[in-house]
Amino acid sequence: MIAFLVTAGAAFLMYLILTAGSGTIGFWSLSELVMGVLLACLTGLIARNFLCRSKNYRLLDPRRLLQLLVYVPGPFFVELTKANLDVAYRVITMKIRPGIIRVHSGLKTDLGIFMLANSITLTPGTLSVGIDEATNDLFIHNINVGEGDEKREVIESTELFGLANLPAWIRRIAE
Amino acid sequence: MAAIDILIYICLTIGVVFNTLGVVGLLRFPDLYTRMHATTKATTFGSIFTSLTVVVYGLYLFFTVNDSQYLTLAIHAFLAMACLAFTNAVSAHALARAAHRSGIMPMLAVVDRLAEAKL
Amino acid sequence: MIDAWVLAVLCLTVLMALAAVRLVLGPTAPDRAIALDTVNTLVIASMILLGVVFKEIIFVDVAIVYGLLSFVSTLYIAKYIGGEL
Numbered sequence: 001m002i003a004f005l006v007t008a009g010a011a012f013l014m015y016l017i018l019t020a021g022s023g024t025i026g027f028w029s030l031s032e033l034v035m036g037v038l039l040a041c042l043t044g045l046i047a048r049n050f051l052c053r054s055k056n057y058r059l060l061d062p063r064r065l066l067q068l069l070v071y072v073p074g075p076f077f078v079e080l081t082k083a084n085l086d087v088a089y090r091v092i093t094m095k096i097r098p099g100i101i102r103v104h105s106g107l108k109t110d111l112g113i114f115m116l117a118n119s120i121t122l123t124p125g126t127l128s129v130g131i132d133e134a135t136n137d138l139f140i141h142n143i144n145v146g147e148g149d150e151k152r153e154v155i156e157s158t159e160l161f162g163l164a165n166l167p168a169w170i171r172r173i174a175e
Numbered sequence: 176m177a178a179i180d181i182l183i184y185i186c187l188t189i190g191v192v193f194n195t196l197g198v199v200g201l202l203r204f205p206d207l208y209t210r211m212h213a214t215t216k217a218t219t220f221g222s223i224f225t226s227l228t229v230v231v232y233g234l235y236l237f238f239t240v241n242d243s244q245y246l247t248l249a250i251h252a253f254l255a256m257a258c259l260a261f262t263n264a265v266s267a268h269a270l271a272r273a274a275h276r277s278g279i280m281p282m283l284a285v286v287d288r289l290a291e292a293k294l
Numbered sequence: 295m296i297d298a299w300v301l302a303v304l305c306l307t308v309l310m311a312l313a314a315v316r317l318v319l320g321p322t323a324p325d326r327a328i329a330l331d332t333v334n335t336l337v338i339a340s341m342i343l344l345g346v347v348f349k350e351i352i353f354v355d356v357a358i359v360y361g362l363l364s365f366v367s368t369l370y371i372a373k374y375i376g377g378e379l
Binding site for chain 2: 312322331362368369374
């Protein structure tokens with residue numbers, strides 16, 4: 001029942017966002033609202049088993065969602081800008097020293113690993129290539145391996161980011 | 176020339192410049208993984224900025240002209256931008272993993288822990 | 295004001311042609327796949343800009359659907375390259 005409500009609510013919210021500006025009740029017209037409720041119920045009936053597979057509803061906590069809304073335009077966007085200046089420097093000067101290193105993530109849940117892998121792909125000089133399912137370690141292709149780092153077996157994930165501590169943010173949001 | 180025009184010119188220039196850097200990196204880098212660095216980061220950032228221009232333009236016209244179709248334009252452009260940023264990162268990871276599984280090793284690499292781990 | 299949008303779309307079109315060079319040259323299949331992915335991203339960005347040029351919001355909707363479909367196709371190409379399909 002909770003799975004149905006969550007899925008239908010998310011679908012209805014998406015419908016409202018897509019049809020904003022169609023009428024006079026708030027931003028919506030009456031026919032759009034009725035149609036949205038019907039379609040959201042249909043979507044909830046069909047898709048509840050795909051979208052809420054793990055029966056874990058910790059992301060419904062508003063504090064986590066609020067932190068996610070701060071995280072994406074805040075520390076994440078700063079790292080993204082830094083990554084692009086770094087790529088611009090590498091494209092122009094061609095100073096590269098690539099290698100695949102093993103990074104210890106310290107996260108346990110699937111959602112946390114997913115967010116960390118995506119954040120790593122868009123942050124300076126790193127691209128996630130593989131995941132060790134047993135220990136939740138990530139394999140990262142680094143475009144400029146630091147001197148001496150190629151001899152170390154495992155690198156902590158906090159060493160990859162310069163300005164903000166992204167793994168701590170992800171741990172607060174996802175676990 | 177109003178301030179909004181200058182803002183739009185700056186955002187469009189940033190977007191086109193970073194897209195150019197991404198494509199130049201795609202043509203210039205020596206192997207698959209370094210090319211993927213250039214395309215994933217630079218093209219995503221450039222496309223985010225060109226879409227952000229449309230969002231700013233739509234919101235500006237909505238608040239001055241007060242026509243709700245410009246609000247629709249801004250919201251839909253923002254949604255397209257969110258889809259773009261999310262899907263690019265995931266598909267880059269999937270392609271990198273598939274390429275490594277199919278046996279393409281990174282050139283010039285000083286270390287390769289994934290090949291040593293034999294997953 | 296319109297001229298800036300058209301100029302940006304023209305730049306993106308030239309970049310698409312340059313990315314297609316890698317699509318033709320690329321020595322391996324994943325190289326071609328990332329070149330195709332780049333062309334898709336540039337097409338989406340220019341579609342959003344064209345929506346402003348022609349004042350048609352439907353262009354932006356088509357861009358959203360195009361982006362999601364190209365994401366699915368890239369995932370399938372990746373599965374095929376990795377030998378899981």
